[in-house]
Amino acid sequence: MAEVVVSSFLQVIFEKLASLVLTKFELGGDFRKEFEKLEGTLPVIQAVIEEAEERQSKDKKVRIWLKKLREAAYDTDDLLDKLTTKVLRKDKKVWKSLLSLKPLISYFKLYDEVKGIRERLDDIATEISNFQFREVVVYRRSETGERRETGPFVDASEVLIQTRHATVVSNYRSPTIPDVLNGARKLRTLNLLLPLNDDRKALSSIFTGFKHLRVLNLGDCGVKRLPKSIGGLIYLRYLDLSNNFIETLPDTICDLIHLQTLDLTFCYDLVELPRGMQKLKSLRHLKIKFCEKLTQMPAFIGELAMLQTLPFxxxxxxxxxxxxxxxxxxxxxxxxxxxxxxxxxxxxxxxxxxxxxxxxxxxxxxxxxxxxxxxxxxxxxxxxxxxxxxxxxxxxxxxxxxxxxxxxxxxxxxxxxxxxxxxxxxxxxxxxxxxxxxxxxxDHLPALGQLPFLKILHMQGMDTLVDFGSHFYGSECNGRPFPSLKQLVLSNCPGLKVWESSDSREAFTCLNKLIITRCPNLMSMPCFPSLHYLELRYCNAFILKSAAKMKSLYALVIDNFPELLFIPKALLENNSRLVTLTISACPMLSSLPASLENLRALKLLKIAWCELLDTFPKGMTNLTSLETLEIIECPGLVSLPEESMEGLSSLQSLSIENCHSLTCLPAGMKHLTALQHLTIMYCSNLASLPDSLPHLSSLQSLNILSCPELVSLPQGTTENIKTLRNLQIRDCANFMELPEWIANLNLLRSIAISGCQCIRSLPQGLQHLTALQHLSIRDCPELESRCRKWHGEDWHKISHIPYVYIGSLVLQKRDDALT
Structure with a gap:
């Protein structure tokens, strides 16, 4: 891909050369002659470059010629940058000393570089006649000289010398830059994808070893401090320091006068930018997003006249x-x-x-x-x-x-x-x-309803706002208010009482998401014809009457209604297409409406922190699409109706947490043939699980935590539960044994047991579970003793398991168990 950009690269060199010649500095007669020759050579090459790029894929000789041209163009660009840098810095003393010939070595070294570049390009231009390009080019060498030997074969060191772009990928085991890369002294692009871990020595070697870098990516390398030597990368255009731990930058970074992009995104610890940043006249993009500790700007940042990106x-x-x-x-x-x-x-x-x-x-x-x-x-x-x-x-x-x-x-x-x-x-x-x-x-809003393309409106913390009246919608002669609004968030408006409709005009025709939080005095709201998502938190219960008029809801959240006694029947009746329903933190709510049975499209039902709720409606059996059921922190819940389980044929996940009055689960759970994940946590009075548990033919994970009254899993056969992959039993103080049918769980991969002091042994059939990869036993004193490596009575049952954790500190692996 690099070959096809030679033409545009030459154009850049033309522009730099013209800019340099137009400067006020007097370069001296010898320099002028070389630049005049160079200006004559480049157009000859440019005349055929387009055809050469077209032919390179088929003509090997043209491809080699383009490669030499590309390398020469890189070196020409480096040299012109060096001269331009001196012009930008207005380093008059240096130029004066050069022109006065006092430091002869510096003068002749710079002159030799210019002459050498010109001669290389002369050689390349002379070769054009060998290729019979359509563009007729007659080129005569301006002076005699020996042409250097060139050829298609180069050794490895030559390849490194010619390398211009490199990416180093490493890991924490070898976070170093390969020594071989040090030979690529003319690198232009270096991407480091390795953890430097604030290795300033490695950084210094980069800054001093690759002087020709244009692009340097140190993003997410663990850098904390940059060495001052970074100021030596005078040709650098792009510097990525994003996602590092940098607090400050060295002032020498302001010497990078060609720098166009400085990326400090996600440098959360950055507290200040360096002094003298106004010297970065070429800077176009200063990316400081998410640098929240940065509390002041560098002085005179306005002098960065080319700046295009400044997040804040x-x-x-x-x-x-x-x-x-x-x-x-x-x-x-x-x-x-x-x-x-x-x-x-x-x-x-x-x-x-x-x-x-x-x-x-x-x-x-x-x-x-x-x-x-x-x-x-x-x-x-x-x-x-x-x-x-x-x-x-x-x-x-x-x-x-x-x-x-x-x-x-x-x-x-x-x-x-x-x-x-x-x-x-x-x-x-x-x-x-x-x-x-x-x-x-x-206390009044602008006529926001007249913004024709407004899609998202967020209003928060408006203490003195009392109503949404006609001024909110705007003039009647200007069409429908809020014609494009899709999402409206209204939060922390304690004085808001009235939300009027927009007279005879249809408003909010596209609104599909509405969130209202902490507006305790808002009693009503308009009807939104296209609303799909409604979230009401910390609001007055009367607002649910307005919500009941909606007929297009797919998702409904009712949260933190401390005085809510019941949910309006019409709310669920009119929104039978609901897909998700969440009712939480309603401490006075004692029952769910019977209209819940109408929600045949419901996929997720979450009931949480409803202290007085004691049962679920029998009509739940009609929720044939329900996939996830979460019952959390309902201490008054005594039971789940037997018949409610029969229709839940799509249920995949059931979670019951902190329901302390629940003593058992319904036998009807055998109908949950699609259930994959069952979690029961902190149910302090749950004494048993239904005998139908082994009939859950799709169950993959069973998690039981902090159920102190539970003694065991139900006995019986496991002709259907063979899909179980993960079993977890924790902090069940009276749990005594695992059932023998566990030996039939051929797909079981993980068992975790902790805080079950009454378990004394493991089932004999455990040793036949060849798929079992992980076993963890902790805070079970007697069982831990029986599972001691080599000497425990149950060790032979578990010695085949690759990863075994016994106790809080002992790790046993299969590899050392077999030694």
Whole structure:
């Protein structure tokens, strides 16, 4: 693939050469002559390069010629970069010394490099006549000289010298760079996929050994500190340090004046960027997403005029870190989050930031410590935003008007009492996502219903908001409100009481997901014709009456309704297409509605933390599509109806946890022919399992934990339960023995027993289970004694098992058991 890009590579060299010739520096007569010759040679080569690239797959000689050209082009690019670097650094002293011929060695060395490159390209251009290209090229050597011997055969060292791109893959056993790679001194790309573990010696060897690198990938290498020698990689364009443990970067990184991309994504420990970053004039992408400890920007970041990617900007109180610095970053695009807007000291800085002229797709305007507080788990409601006394926050946000190309907008901790006028204008016509987080003083919303492409709306922490009225939907003459909205999240709005319908207009026609959390005074809501997912948490029970009017739900979550006495019958009757139903943390709920039997499409049913619930409706037998049933923390549950099990022919997973009044399971469980996973945990009064347990013909895992009254598994035959693969019994103090039918479980791979002090021996047939791979026995004193290696009475039953764990510290493996 490298051969086909020679033509574009030559074009880059042309541009660099032209740029260098146009500089103000006087290179001296000898240098000028060489560059003039070089400018004459390159067009000759470029005239035939396209045809050569077409012929290389069929003509071996052309392919070899292109390879030589590519190597020469690489070296030419290196040399031009070296000269350009001196120009960019304005290293006048160096040039002056060169031109004055005082350090003759440096002068002639640089001149010889230029001349050598020119001669190589002359040789390559002379060979063009051998290939009869369609483009007629007449080339005469500008001066006589011996042509170097070239040929198709090179030794290994020559291959390494010519290597330009390398990827090193390793592991924790050999986290080093192969010594053989040290011969590739002109590497341009190096990807390290190995754990350096903060090996600064290895890093230094990279930085000093591969001076020509353009691309260096150290992402996820365990780097904590970078040596200062990284500043020597003066040709570097792309540096990936993502997902490392770096806290600070050396100031020498600012010497990488050709650097275009610096990737620090997921460097969670990074606390500051180096001083002098304004020297990185070529930088286009500064990727600092998820660097949440980074609380300030380097001074004068605005001087990085070519910058296109800057995930967030932290406003400081001094001019070098102020919002004014965004003015010169005219090419910013993609995502931008402006943090700590309370630090703005002058309103006009916001206007100078020029957000309207930046083609941003996502913009976040944030006040306060949103990220740090979230990380520490503190409630954001306690924040007090103190803005500079000379700043009127409503005027400030008006000047932060974005470009109409914006598709995502978020306001966080906005301390003003009014939203900006541009939120009601055509400015947001392309908006698809909007988040209003903790705008606590705003008691009215903009006309969000008029945003034609809005798909996701998230509103949280709006303390003074009382109603969703006509202003929320917008003018009646502008068509249907919220024509594209698909997802609406409403959270922590304690004052919200009224949610009006949109008069005669049909609104929310595309809404399919609605989440309402902690809105305790909201009594009702409109009917949403296309709603599929409804989640209600910490809300008033009256809102379920409005929910009962929905007829298109596929998923319903009812959580933390402390005063809910019953679930409206119509809620389940009108939504017979429900696929998932979760009812949790409803402590006053004593029964489930009989209409539950209508949910023939239901696949998941979860009932949790309903203390007064004592039984399930008999109509559960109609839930023929049910695949997962979870019953958690229902201490009042006495039994499951026998007949309810008969129709659950699709049930694959059954989990019963913390149901302390449950003494037995129904014999009707024999009808659960599709059941694959059965888990019973913390049922303190469960004394027995049904005799039908061995008839569960699809059962693969059986987990029993903390059932102290359970004595044993049911006896009987296992003509149907041969599919069992995993058996776990833990903390069952009175459990006495495993049944003999366990010897018939030919597919059993794992047995784990712990905290069962009454088990005294293992079944004799255990030694015939050839598929058994793992056995763990802990906190069972007598059984542990019988399973001692070599000497225990039951050792012969388990010696064939590859992995045996006896006690908390002893690990036995098959390999040492057979020695």
């Amino acid at each position: 900007f932290v406003v400081g109180r001094t001019f070098p870190e102020s919002l004014f610095q965004l003015m010169q970053l005219a090419d910013l695009r993609g995502e931008l989050e402006i943090r700590h807007l309370e630090n703005v000291v002058r309103d006009e800085y916001a206007l100078h930031a020029g957000l309207f002229y930046k083609k941003l797709s996502r913009l976040v305007l944030a006040w306060g410590n949103d990220h740090n507080e979230r990380k520490r788990g503190k409630p954001l409601s306690v924040q007090t935003i103190r803005c500079h006394p000379s700043v009127i926050v409503e005027d400030l946000i008006e000047d932060l008007c974005p470009n109409p190309v914006l598709t995502s907008l978020a306001l966080k901790e906005y301390p003003g009492s009014q939203y900006p006028k541009w939120m009601n204008s055509d400015t947001l016509r392309n908006l698809k996502e909007l988040a209003l987080i903790n705008c606590r003083k705003c």
